[in-house]
Amino acid sequence: MQDHYPASTTRQRLGWRFWLTTLAAMVAIAVTASLGRWQLARAAQKQALQAAIDERGQQSPLATTELLSARGQGSAEALLHRSVRLRGRWEPATTVYLDNRQMYGRPGFYVITALRLEEGGASVLVQRGWVPRHFQERTQLPEIATPTGEVTVEGRIASAPSRLYEFTHAADAQGSSAIRQNLDIAAFAAETGLPLLPLSVVQTGSASDGLSRDWPAVDSGVDKHYGYAFQWFGLCALVAILYVWFQLIRRFVARPRP
Structure with missing residues (x-):
């Protein structure tokens, strides 16, 4: 024996499902978009750090007396690069x-x-x-x-x-x-x-002692944060596209026409 639900009950169930799916999609879009913006902010911070590293590297070399002033950990970090x-x-x-x-x-x-x-x-x-x-x-x-x-x-x-x-x-x-x-x-x-x-x-300098000094360049990791931001924004766009397709376009296409 098969149960038959009134049309109003079916529409009510579909309505609740639609709004629940909409809420979940909006939350996912908001979270992924905010994470993408956070990664862009981190990339901006790393860009500023990289600029400071490059600027320090272009300054005149320190002598022994100036290096000796860095006996504390805080002063040593100020001389990095x-x-x-x-x-x-x-x-x-x-x-x-x-x-x-x-x-x-x-x-x-x-x-x-x-x-x-x-x-x-x-x-x-x-x-x-x-x-x-x-x-x-x-x-x-x-x-x-x-x-x-x-x-x-x-x-x-x-x-x-x-x-x-x-x-x-x-x-x-x-x-x-x-x-x-x-x-x-x-x-x-x-x-x-x-x-x-x-x-x-x-x-650095010439390697007459037989050692190689092809050191990797100092990198603050800006590209990594741009990559993470691209992934989060891509996921955000994917959730939005799937929501529009399954909840709007297909619902409109599947609607019976008079």
Whole structure:
């Protein structure tokens, strides 16, 4: 036995379904549109940050005395991305090889050595460059030419070397090894006893020591936010198109004509 509903009840059910679908579509359109606008605002902030980074890179290089003023973390961040020209002596015993770093699509090491500055009695970690890893013996250290005597190092100021994910037991095993996954400046200063500044220097210039210095350009990630904004606005447009098609156009086409 089949139930038959009055026409008024059917229209009422269809009406409630229409308005519920309309409400859900409007909420989805509003949320996705607001998320797209938020990503555009983030992109504008990153654009301003990128402009500030580019402006700092074009300023005249800092000398050793100016770098020594950055002994606090706040003052160090104010000098990020500035170019420097430092004089000092390498500390070869402090050389560390950061593993799993890539350049030219090949795995290798970032070579980091402390530079004892000629003034102030402080030292700074220098990211000297990249060297490929041995193909068969991954723990074999490459031969790096470290000049003795006073040297001049040109580069740009950076924060601590970039970190990669590491397991706890791997960090414990490599805590005092020359090959490490990551390097914390404060912990390394306590380990070596050197008065390290709370920043590092990415060395640039000629690579006569056999290291590659084709460092990636400093990017604030503006394109990423534009991509996210495009996705959110695309989803917003898709919800609007589906709503118009299924709730308006098809309803009008399927309406019986007299």
